[in-house]
Amino acid sequence: MKLVKMMCAATMTSLLVATQVAAAVPGVDSASVGAKQGIVAVSHPLAAEAGRKILEQGGNAVDAAAAIQMSLNVVEPMMSGIGGGGFMLIYLKDQNKITVIDSREVAPKNVTPELFLNENGKAVPFNERHTNGKAVGVPGTLLGVESALQKYGTMKLSEIIDPAITYAEKGVRVNWATAQYIEQNVKKLQKFDTAGNVFAPGGKALQEGDTLIQPDLAKTLKLIKEKGSSIMYRGEIGQALVAEVQKRGGAMTQDDLKNYVVKEREPVTGTYRGYEVASAAPPSSGGLTVIEILKLMEGYDVQKMGANSADYLHHVIESMHLAYADRAAFMADADFYPVPKKGLLDERFIKERRQLINPVIATATVKEGDPWKYEEKDLSGKAKVKEENPIGQTTHFSVMDKWGNIVSYTTTIEQVFGSGIMVPGYGFMLNNELTDFDAVPGGVNQVEPGKRPRSSMSPTLLIKDGKPFMAVGSPGGSTIIASVAQTIMNVIDHKLPIQKAIDAPRIFSSTYPNVSWEEGIDQDVVLELLGRGHQFDAKSQSIGNVQAVIFDYENGKMYGGADNTREGTVLGVDAVKFIADKPQAPVQVNPSTFTLKVNGLAYPFQAAQMFIENGTSYIQADKLLLGLGVDSSLVKIPAVTVAGKSYLPVRATAESLGYQVSWNEQASEVLLTKDKTQTLSDLQKYDKDEKYKITN
Numbered sequence: 001m002k003l004v005k006m007m008c009a010a011t012m013t014s015l016l017v018a019t020q021v022a023a024a025v026p027g028v029d030s031a032s033v034g035a036k037q038g039i040v041a042v043s044h045p046l047a048a049e050a051g052r053k054i055l056e057q058g059g060n061a062v063d064a065a066a067a068i069q070m071s072l073n074v075v076e077p078m079m080s081g082i083g084g085g086g087f088m089l090i091y092l093k094d095q096n097k098i099t100v101i102d103s104r105e106v107a108p109k110n111v112t113p114e115l116f117l118n119e120n121g122k123a124v125p126f127n128e129r130h131t132n133g134k135a136v137g138v139p140g141t142l143l144g145v146e147s148a149l150q151k152y153g154t155m156k157l158s159e160i161i162d163p164a165i166t167y168a169e170k171g172v173r174v175n176w177a178t179a180q181y182i183e184q185n186v187k188k189l190q191k192f193d194t195a196g197n198v199f200a201p202g203g204k205a206l207q208e209g210d211t212l213i214q215p216d217l218a219k220t221l222k223l224i225k226e227k228g229s230s231i232m233y234r235g236e237i238g239q240a241l242v243a244e245v246q247k248r249g250g251a252m253t254q255d256d257l258k259n260y261v262v263k264e265r266e267p268v269t270g271t272y273r274g275y276e277v278a279s280a281a282p283p284s285s286g287g288l289t290v291i292e293i294l295k296l297m298e299g300y301d302v303q304k305m306g307a308n309s310a311d312y313l314h315h316v317i318e319s320m321h322l323a324y325a326d327r328a329a330f331m332a333d334a335d336f337y338p339v340p341k342k343g344l345l346d347e348r349f350i351k352e353r354r355q356l357i358n359p360v361i362a363t364a365t366v367k368e369g370d371p372w373k374y375e376e377k378d379l380s381g382k383a384k385v386k387e388e389n390p391i392g393q394t395t396h397f398s399v400m401d402k403w404g405n406i407v408s409y410t411t412t413i414e415q416v417f418g419s420g421i422m423v424p425g426y427g428f429m430l431n432n433e434l435t436d437f438d439a440v441p442g443g444v445n446q447v448e449p450g451k452r453p454r455s456s457m458s459p460t461l462l463i464k465d466g467k468p469f470m471a472v473g474s475p476g477g478s479t480i481i482a483s484v485a486q487t488i489m490n491v492i493d494h495k496l497p498i499q500k501a502i503d504a505p506r507i508f509s510s511t512y513p514n515v516s517w518e519e520g521i522d523q524d525v526v527l528e529l530l531g532r533g534h535q536f537d538a539k540s541q542s543i544g545n546v547q548a549v550i551f552d553y554e555n556g557k558m559y560g561g562a563d564n565t566r567e568g569t570v571l572g573v574d575a576v577k578f579i580a581d582k583p584q585a586p587v588q589v590n591p592s593t594f595t596l597k598v599n600g601l602a603y604p605f606q607a608a609q610m611f612i613e614n615g616t617s618y619i620q621a622d623k624l625l626l627g628l629g630v631d632s633s634l635v636k637i638p639a640v641t642v643a644g645k646s647y648l649p650v651r652a653t654a655e656s657l658g659y660q661v662s663w664n665e666q667a668s669e670v671l672l673t674k675d676k677t678q679t680l681s682d683l684q685k686y687d688k689d690e691k692y693k694i695t696n
């Protein structure tokens with residue numbers, strides 16, 4: 001993310017100070033010494049420290065990941081924990097094996113596809129349905145962590161849990177990120193007293209610098225230390241959990257907990273420019289969609305397009321639209337409906353999809369393709385495209401040990417603070433993961449008993465010539481996919497060191513025309529993309545929270561990068577320490593003299609680029625034409641020159657291009673309107689090279 005962050009990073013004494021010098025192995029920061037004994041990249045410094053210590057004590061990456069997850073439950077309780085689920089991707093160096101521990105939440109036995117419909121057959125609004133016992137899936141995280149340790153770790157749950165117990169018992173300082181999330185969610189937390197009393201005691205949200213003490217959670221963790229996961233899946237913690245879910249309207253039973261199984265799955269795999277990419281398999285849509293976007297982009301000279309150039313972002317947006325359309329149609333729990341895992345990544349399918357991308361302008365209508373043509377399997381269910389839920393939050397961390405084992409783990413309770421329901425007396429939050437199912441039945445992702453809701457989580461690993469190279473992931477609901485794909489391209493194509501690759505502003509767009517964007521994208525790039533028919537949201541927002549590690553397979557050293565949308569931290573066992581600073585508020589550009597809105601969308605012109613004289617509004621010619629997607633040769637209106645720059649009168653220019661123009665005096669807005677299809681088809685007429693020749 002963002003420009004402001006890049007400036008902060010540059011002033012840090014960190015060993016990860018970004019550098020432009022391209023290293024032999026992409027993503028490596030040649031200014032950093034790198035670690036040899038293991039490394040972690042986590043969204044909270046205390047959880048990172050818990051993982052680093054385990055590595056230092058001789059634990060492997062799975063041991064460290066388990067310690068990090070249990071600690072995150074305490075220090076970042078709004079994002080993940082034993083009341084949730086996730087996907088842990090593990091690379092085992094000795095066996096050269098990649099496996100995925102799927103601890104995704106499951107729908108209880110007593111649910112029907114109509115779970116989220118009201119009495120009139122309409123979907124209950126998201127805000128209501130996610131803070132209800134019905135939204136709570138049978139949690140998998142504790143069993144997932146325990147199973148991973150038993151199968152691939154060297155330590156027991158009881159040996160990695162102490163830092164978490166200490167953090168809960170003695171308390172931790174509330175950092176700026178936690179304070180911000182509590183503040184934003186006070187109402188939800190107060191809906192149910194239990195969580196409200198912990199995070200907003202006496203009705204007052206905990207502030208940065210306050211101490212968060214969680215005695216009930218400490219008790220729970222001690223019980224787990226003593227008895228293992230059975231105390232939750234078959235014991236007193238589970239009884240309290242089920243009682244609370246039922247009290248809040250849910251149908252979960254003790255049997256649902258007893259019957260919960262962690263599934264070990266093969267990752268989905270593909271290749272990107274000579275790297276092997278492995279990621280989470282269904283029920284997550286993350287891996288397949290990330291790889292589909294990368295495969296589509298592989299057809300272009302991305303490096304030549306340039307990082308965050310208009311050309312690059314246009315192709316990223318268009319690739320996303322295609323891949324997200326396929327995701328909506330075909331991806332869900334593959335244990336219930338077949339998912340065309342091969343067909344979606346088949347080179348012929350990718351080529352077919354890529355041919356739908358117009359290299360210059362946005363494509364308004366994007367439908368799913370037919371991957372089943374390339375995979376022999378019956379399609380027994382087919383989804384319609386359904387609504388997307390609001391973006392949730394989660395947490396991702398990456399770990400590498402000195403033996404070369406890697407864990408890339410995305411873990412969640414879905415929304416921030418999940419359902420808002422805390423198990424009374426046991427102090428942990430419950431997920432609202434079942435809202436990741438479609439609320440309206442009929443598709444492959446409808447609610448069904450025992451089924452896992454479709455996820456976007458994309459813990460990913462890249463391998464080069466049989467050697468592990470990069471572990472990466474992010475939270476952010478459906479935006480996860482976009483964050484992961486862009487970070488990978490920033491490293492492989494744009495040759496950015498990993499910290500810079502994470503710092504670079506990201507965009508997200510799953511369907512035409514809206515594009516979410518992070519602060520720091522160049523104004524001309526935004527204008528050009530608007531001119532190509534995309535619609536950038538009026539305000540920027542943070543997208544994702546990426547934590548990644550890079551292995552320089554040539555010198556055997558490890559590097560990391562962490563995001564500053566939280567207190568992202570990289571800690572190496574023997575070297576490397578980076579804790580992200582709180583991002584500064586974006587620098588306020590002078591407010592504009594007036595606003596230009598095109599089909600209702602405000603364009604980002606700055607005060608210095610516009611003026612009003614004798615009642616006529618003018619905008620700097622090159623900027624205006626870039627935003628309208630018009631070559632200067634098509635404009636016959638004379639420009640005026642002020643201080644060496646050309647300005648065009650807005651009304652006359654726009655009218656000459658077929659726009660209807662009106663002036664809202666009260667709001668100081670110039671409103672341009674034109675049928676969108678007309679605008680797009682106008683653009684088709686302009687040859688690409690011509691379009692760039694704005695000479696005014």
Ligand code: GLU
Nearest residue numbers: 392393394455456476477
């Ligand atoms: N529920 C989301 C998913 O599984 C994860 C939460 C988030 O980060 O939005 O895709």
